[in-house]
Amino acid sequence: MKPPILLSASLAAGICAGIAARWSEIASSPSASPTPVSDVAPSGVSIKSTISPLQDASVTEEVPLLGTSEKEDFHSLTPEKQRNALLNLSTHISKEGTCGDQLLMARVVNQLTFEQTSLLLESLAKPEDGKTVQPAAARTALLERLAALNPERALELGKSSQDPKATQTALMALAQKSGAEALKAMAQLPEKFRGSVMGEMRQGFNDGIGKATGTLSELTAALKANPELFDPKSNAEGTVRRLVGQVASQAATSDPNAAMRDLRKMASELVPAGENSKAAESALVAKIASQMTRTLRSEGGSADLVVFNSLAENEKNSFMVTLEAAAQFRRQGTEAAIQFAEKQSSEQFPKDAATGVWWALAQQDRPAALQWIESLPQGAFRDGALNSVMQESNFRTRSWGDTEQSIKAGMDLVSKRSQLDYFAVMAQQRRGDGTSSSEFISSLPLTDADKRELRRRMAPIQMK
């Protein structure tokens, strides 16, 4: 080969080698580029040294493992080293762990096989020096890994070991594959054990990771076969409600009217015919719709309003109305929100709607919201707004149930009339602070004449 040809060929080969190397790295599989052991906390090495400073939250610091600088895969470590590394990392996460630590835990656990995961869980449960350690983060990550790899098998393990957390993680993974299958599995759990599992699972649903899938008709069939799950007295009802709510919300995202039709059909099929069947159906619809509006509000769009508007008065509750009114205000402004409030036919709901509207307005401009109260006519809407002043204050200052903070919020109101109305509402609504109305009124920073006026309003014996 002549030198120029050799040169060109060599250069081309060099370029190709570079491209190939980089693509190969980008597309690398777990086995091709596993996590170096030096990145996890190994036995004998302080966790501190493997966790980088908080500011950069990097987990890339190189720490030799037990005197060796060679990188090893986490999944190829001995079970003892894996256990120790997870224990250290878990302890660190529980104390001052960073996002990097959480991610590192998820990454290394993600390399494990079912058998490795299962063995590690067993070894973590064994007492060490007579003490049983509770590495919550490691345990949760391992249980979720087990469930990810084989939810059915993980469920069997959870059931056989009577472990609520293990069973819950398996059920969550199962629900993500099929909500109906998860319901059937729940039904098979012994009742007492199911109570513990359901408690764990409610938190799992609230966390928002892992959504149940399927259709309402599939869920209906599963619940028809296992009606005890949806019994209001059942220990599973709250969890089942969340699961059904997730599936119904997904359906409502594309067609809220159809989803509500399906939900009503579900209710009619699940509630046995009888004297109070209509009321029971409404109660069931109300519970699921409450979950749906909450989820759909979060997703944006207006599907939540479609769901809300399709409900009868007895299918709504105060909290639902408050949140929907706040959402209306944010989307369409004051006028639309007031119209929404006025449309509510019960006596209580306009008040609840006002609570939501005022709260949302206060998030934008609290002084303006306080001034707005002065323009409201006496009535339920104004009472609701005044009630919201108290709630917003407790919320904003994280001082729930603190009478002194609520009094301070009342003194922020613009006019004396509003202050007295507010304190009258507050005197009725105080719960459990142990003082009588007269003591409460005495403690207010008001003039004697104002206190007398409040006492007149709060008098327990109403003379004709």
Add this chain to the structure above:
Amino acid sequence: MSPRILAALCLVCAVSGFQLVDALTTRRTGPISSVRVVKEKPTATPTLTNSPLPSGNPSTPLPSENLPAQKQPQSLLELANACEKAGSPAQSRLALMEAISKLKPEELEGMLAVEAGNNDFFRSGRFDFQFAAKRLSEIAPEKAAALWLKTQAAHPSSDILLSSWAKKDPQAFASWSLGLPTDAQRALSGTMAQLVTEDPQRLMGIAAQLAGSPAGVSGARGAIAGMIAKASKGADPAEAIAYAQALPEGPMRTAALAELARWPSLDPGAHPEIAAALSELSPSQARRYLPQVTAVADKLPQGALRDSAYAAQMTGAAKKNPQAAAQKVESLSGTPDYPAAVRGFVEATATKDPAAAIEWALTIPQTGAQRSAALEKAAAAYFRSKPADALKWVKTAPLSSEEYLMLTGRTR
């Protein structure tokens, strides 16, 4: 050309090829370039050394199998929903953490700011928000703190925006807090309590700074709560008492000493410093310690807390055995504790027998808060159950003008 030069050229070209691919892959990506969703099979597990967490670093993109190439998530919610497609909850969580960890501070800040306006009241409690907020607190605490000020009123779980920073640099956190409006300082109570509950010594370094701040009071209470959580039944509280007494004099020290009333099996009556701190609290604050002091009411100094403790003691006793409780109340006649004891007795019996309860209330000799409260409770129950009898009673009852006004809203 010498073989050495040729080899060097090949190396240069190989590096160029490597960089070319890098450049191409970088150009393909959008603003949230490193956000990709991973599926379990095949799971792309980049080495930790190749995909470092700090934002802004070019990192190896993970295979995108579920997201349409043209549509990258523009909000945290979209990102979380996209990651849902990664597989099981564990895989979704991993994909989400990977994606969030690669966002630049300004991207994270923008996404979290959008969530602050989310119509879901519970939005900040979800894992994606919590992880993103914690991450922002780690990499850009000043942005996180500014965002907290904007979001905290609307979202109860947004305090996580501060927690990492507060733990990392308590001094800076304390200094920053003192520049906030009083209401915002109050809102730091949860963060402060969390900070010192884990490690009470954290408070010592900032106690002097926070002596006049509402957050300091929460911190003092939280520090003692942390010690109590670790104390076993019968443990000696001496160290905790010494800790509380080392705090700056004023509301912080009072709060810490009062919190010690919850120490396992501690008799607040046997510790005058704790009893004195309890008696300094306002009635509504003192009520949180009622379960601990009710049984030792007679050992407390005279004042609002002792009154509340006696009242609670008699309410409990009257619910169990009204006759025995009545005898106990009688036995206190003539003592300073009698009014509170009668009040407690009336609280328990007013609904069952309001006419008798109101007569009991009238036995409280002097006018004052206990008599007013007992009369009010009994009169309200009387009017609810027998309005005509209550109206008849109030017209002739031996009430002062003030009491008549309080019960009827009218002057006699």
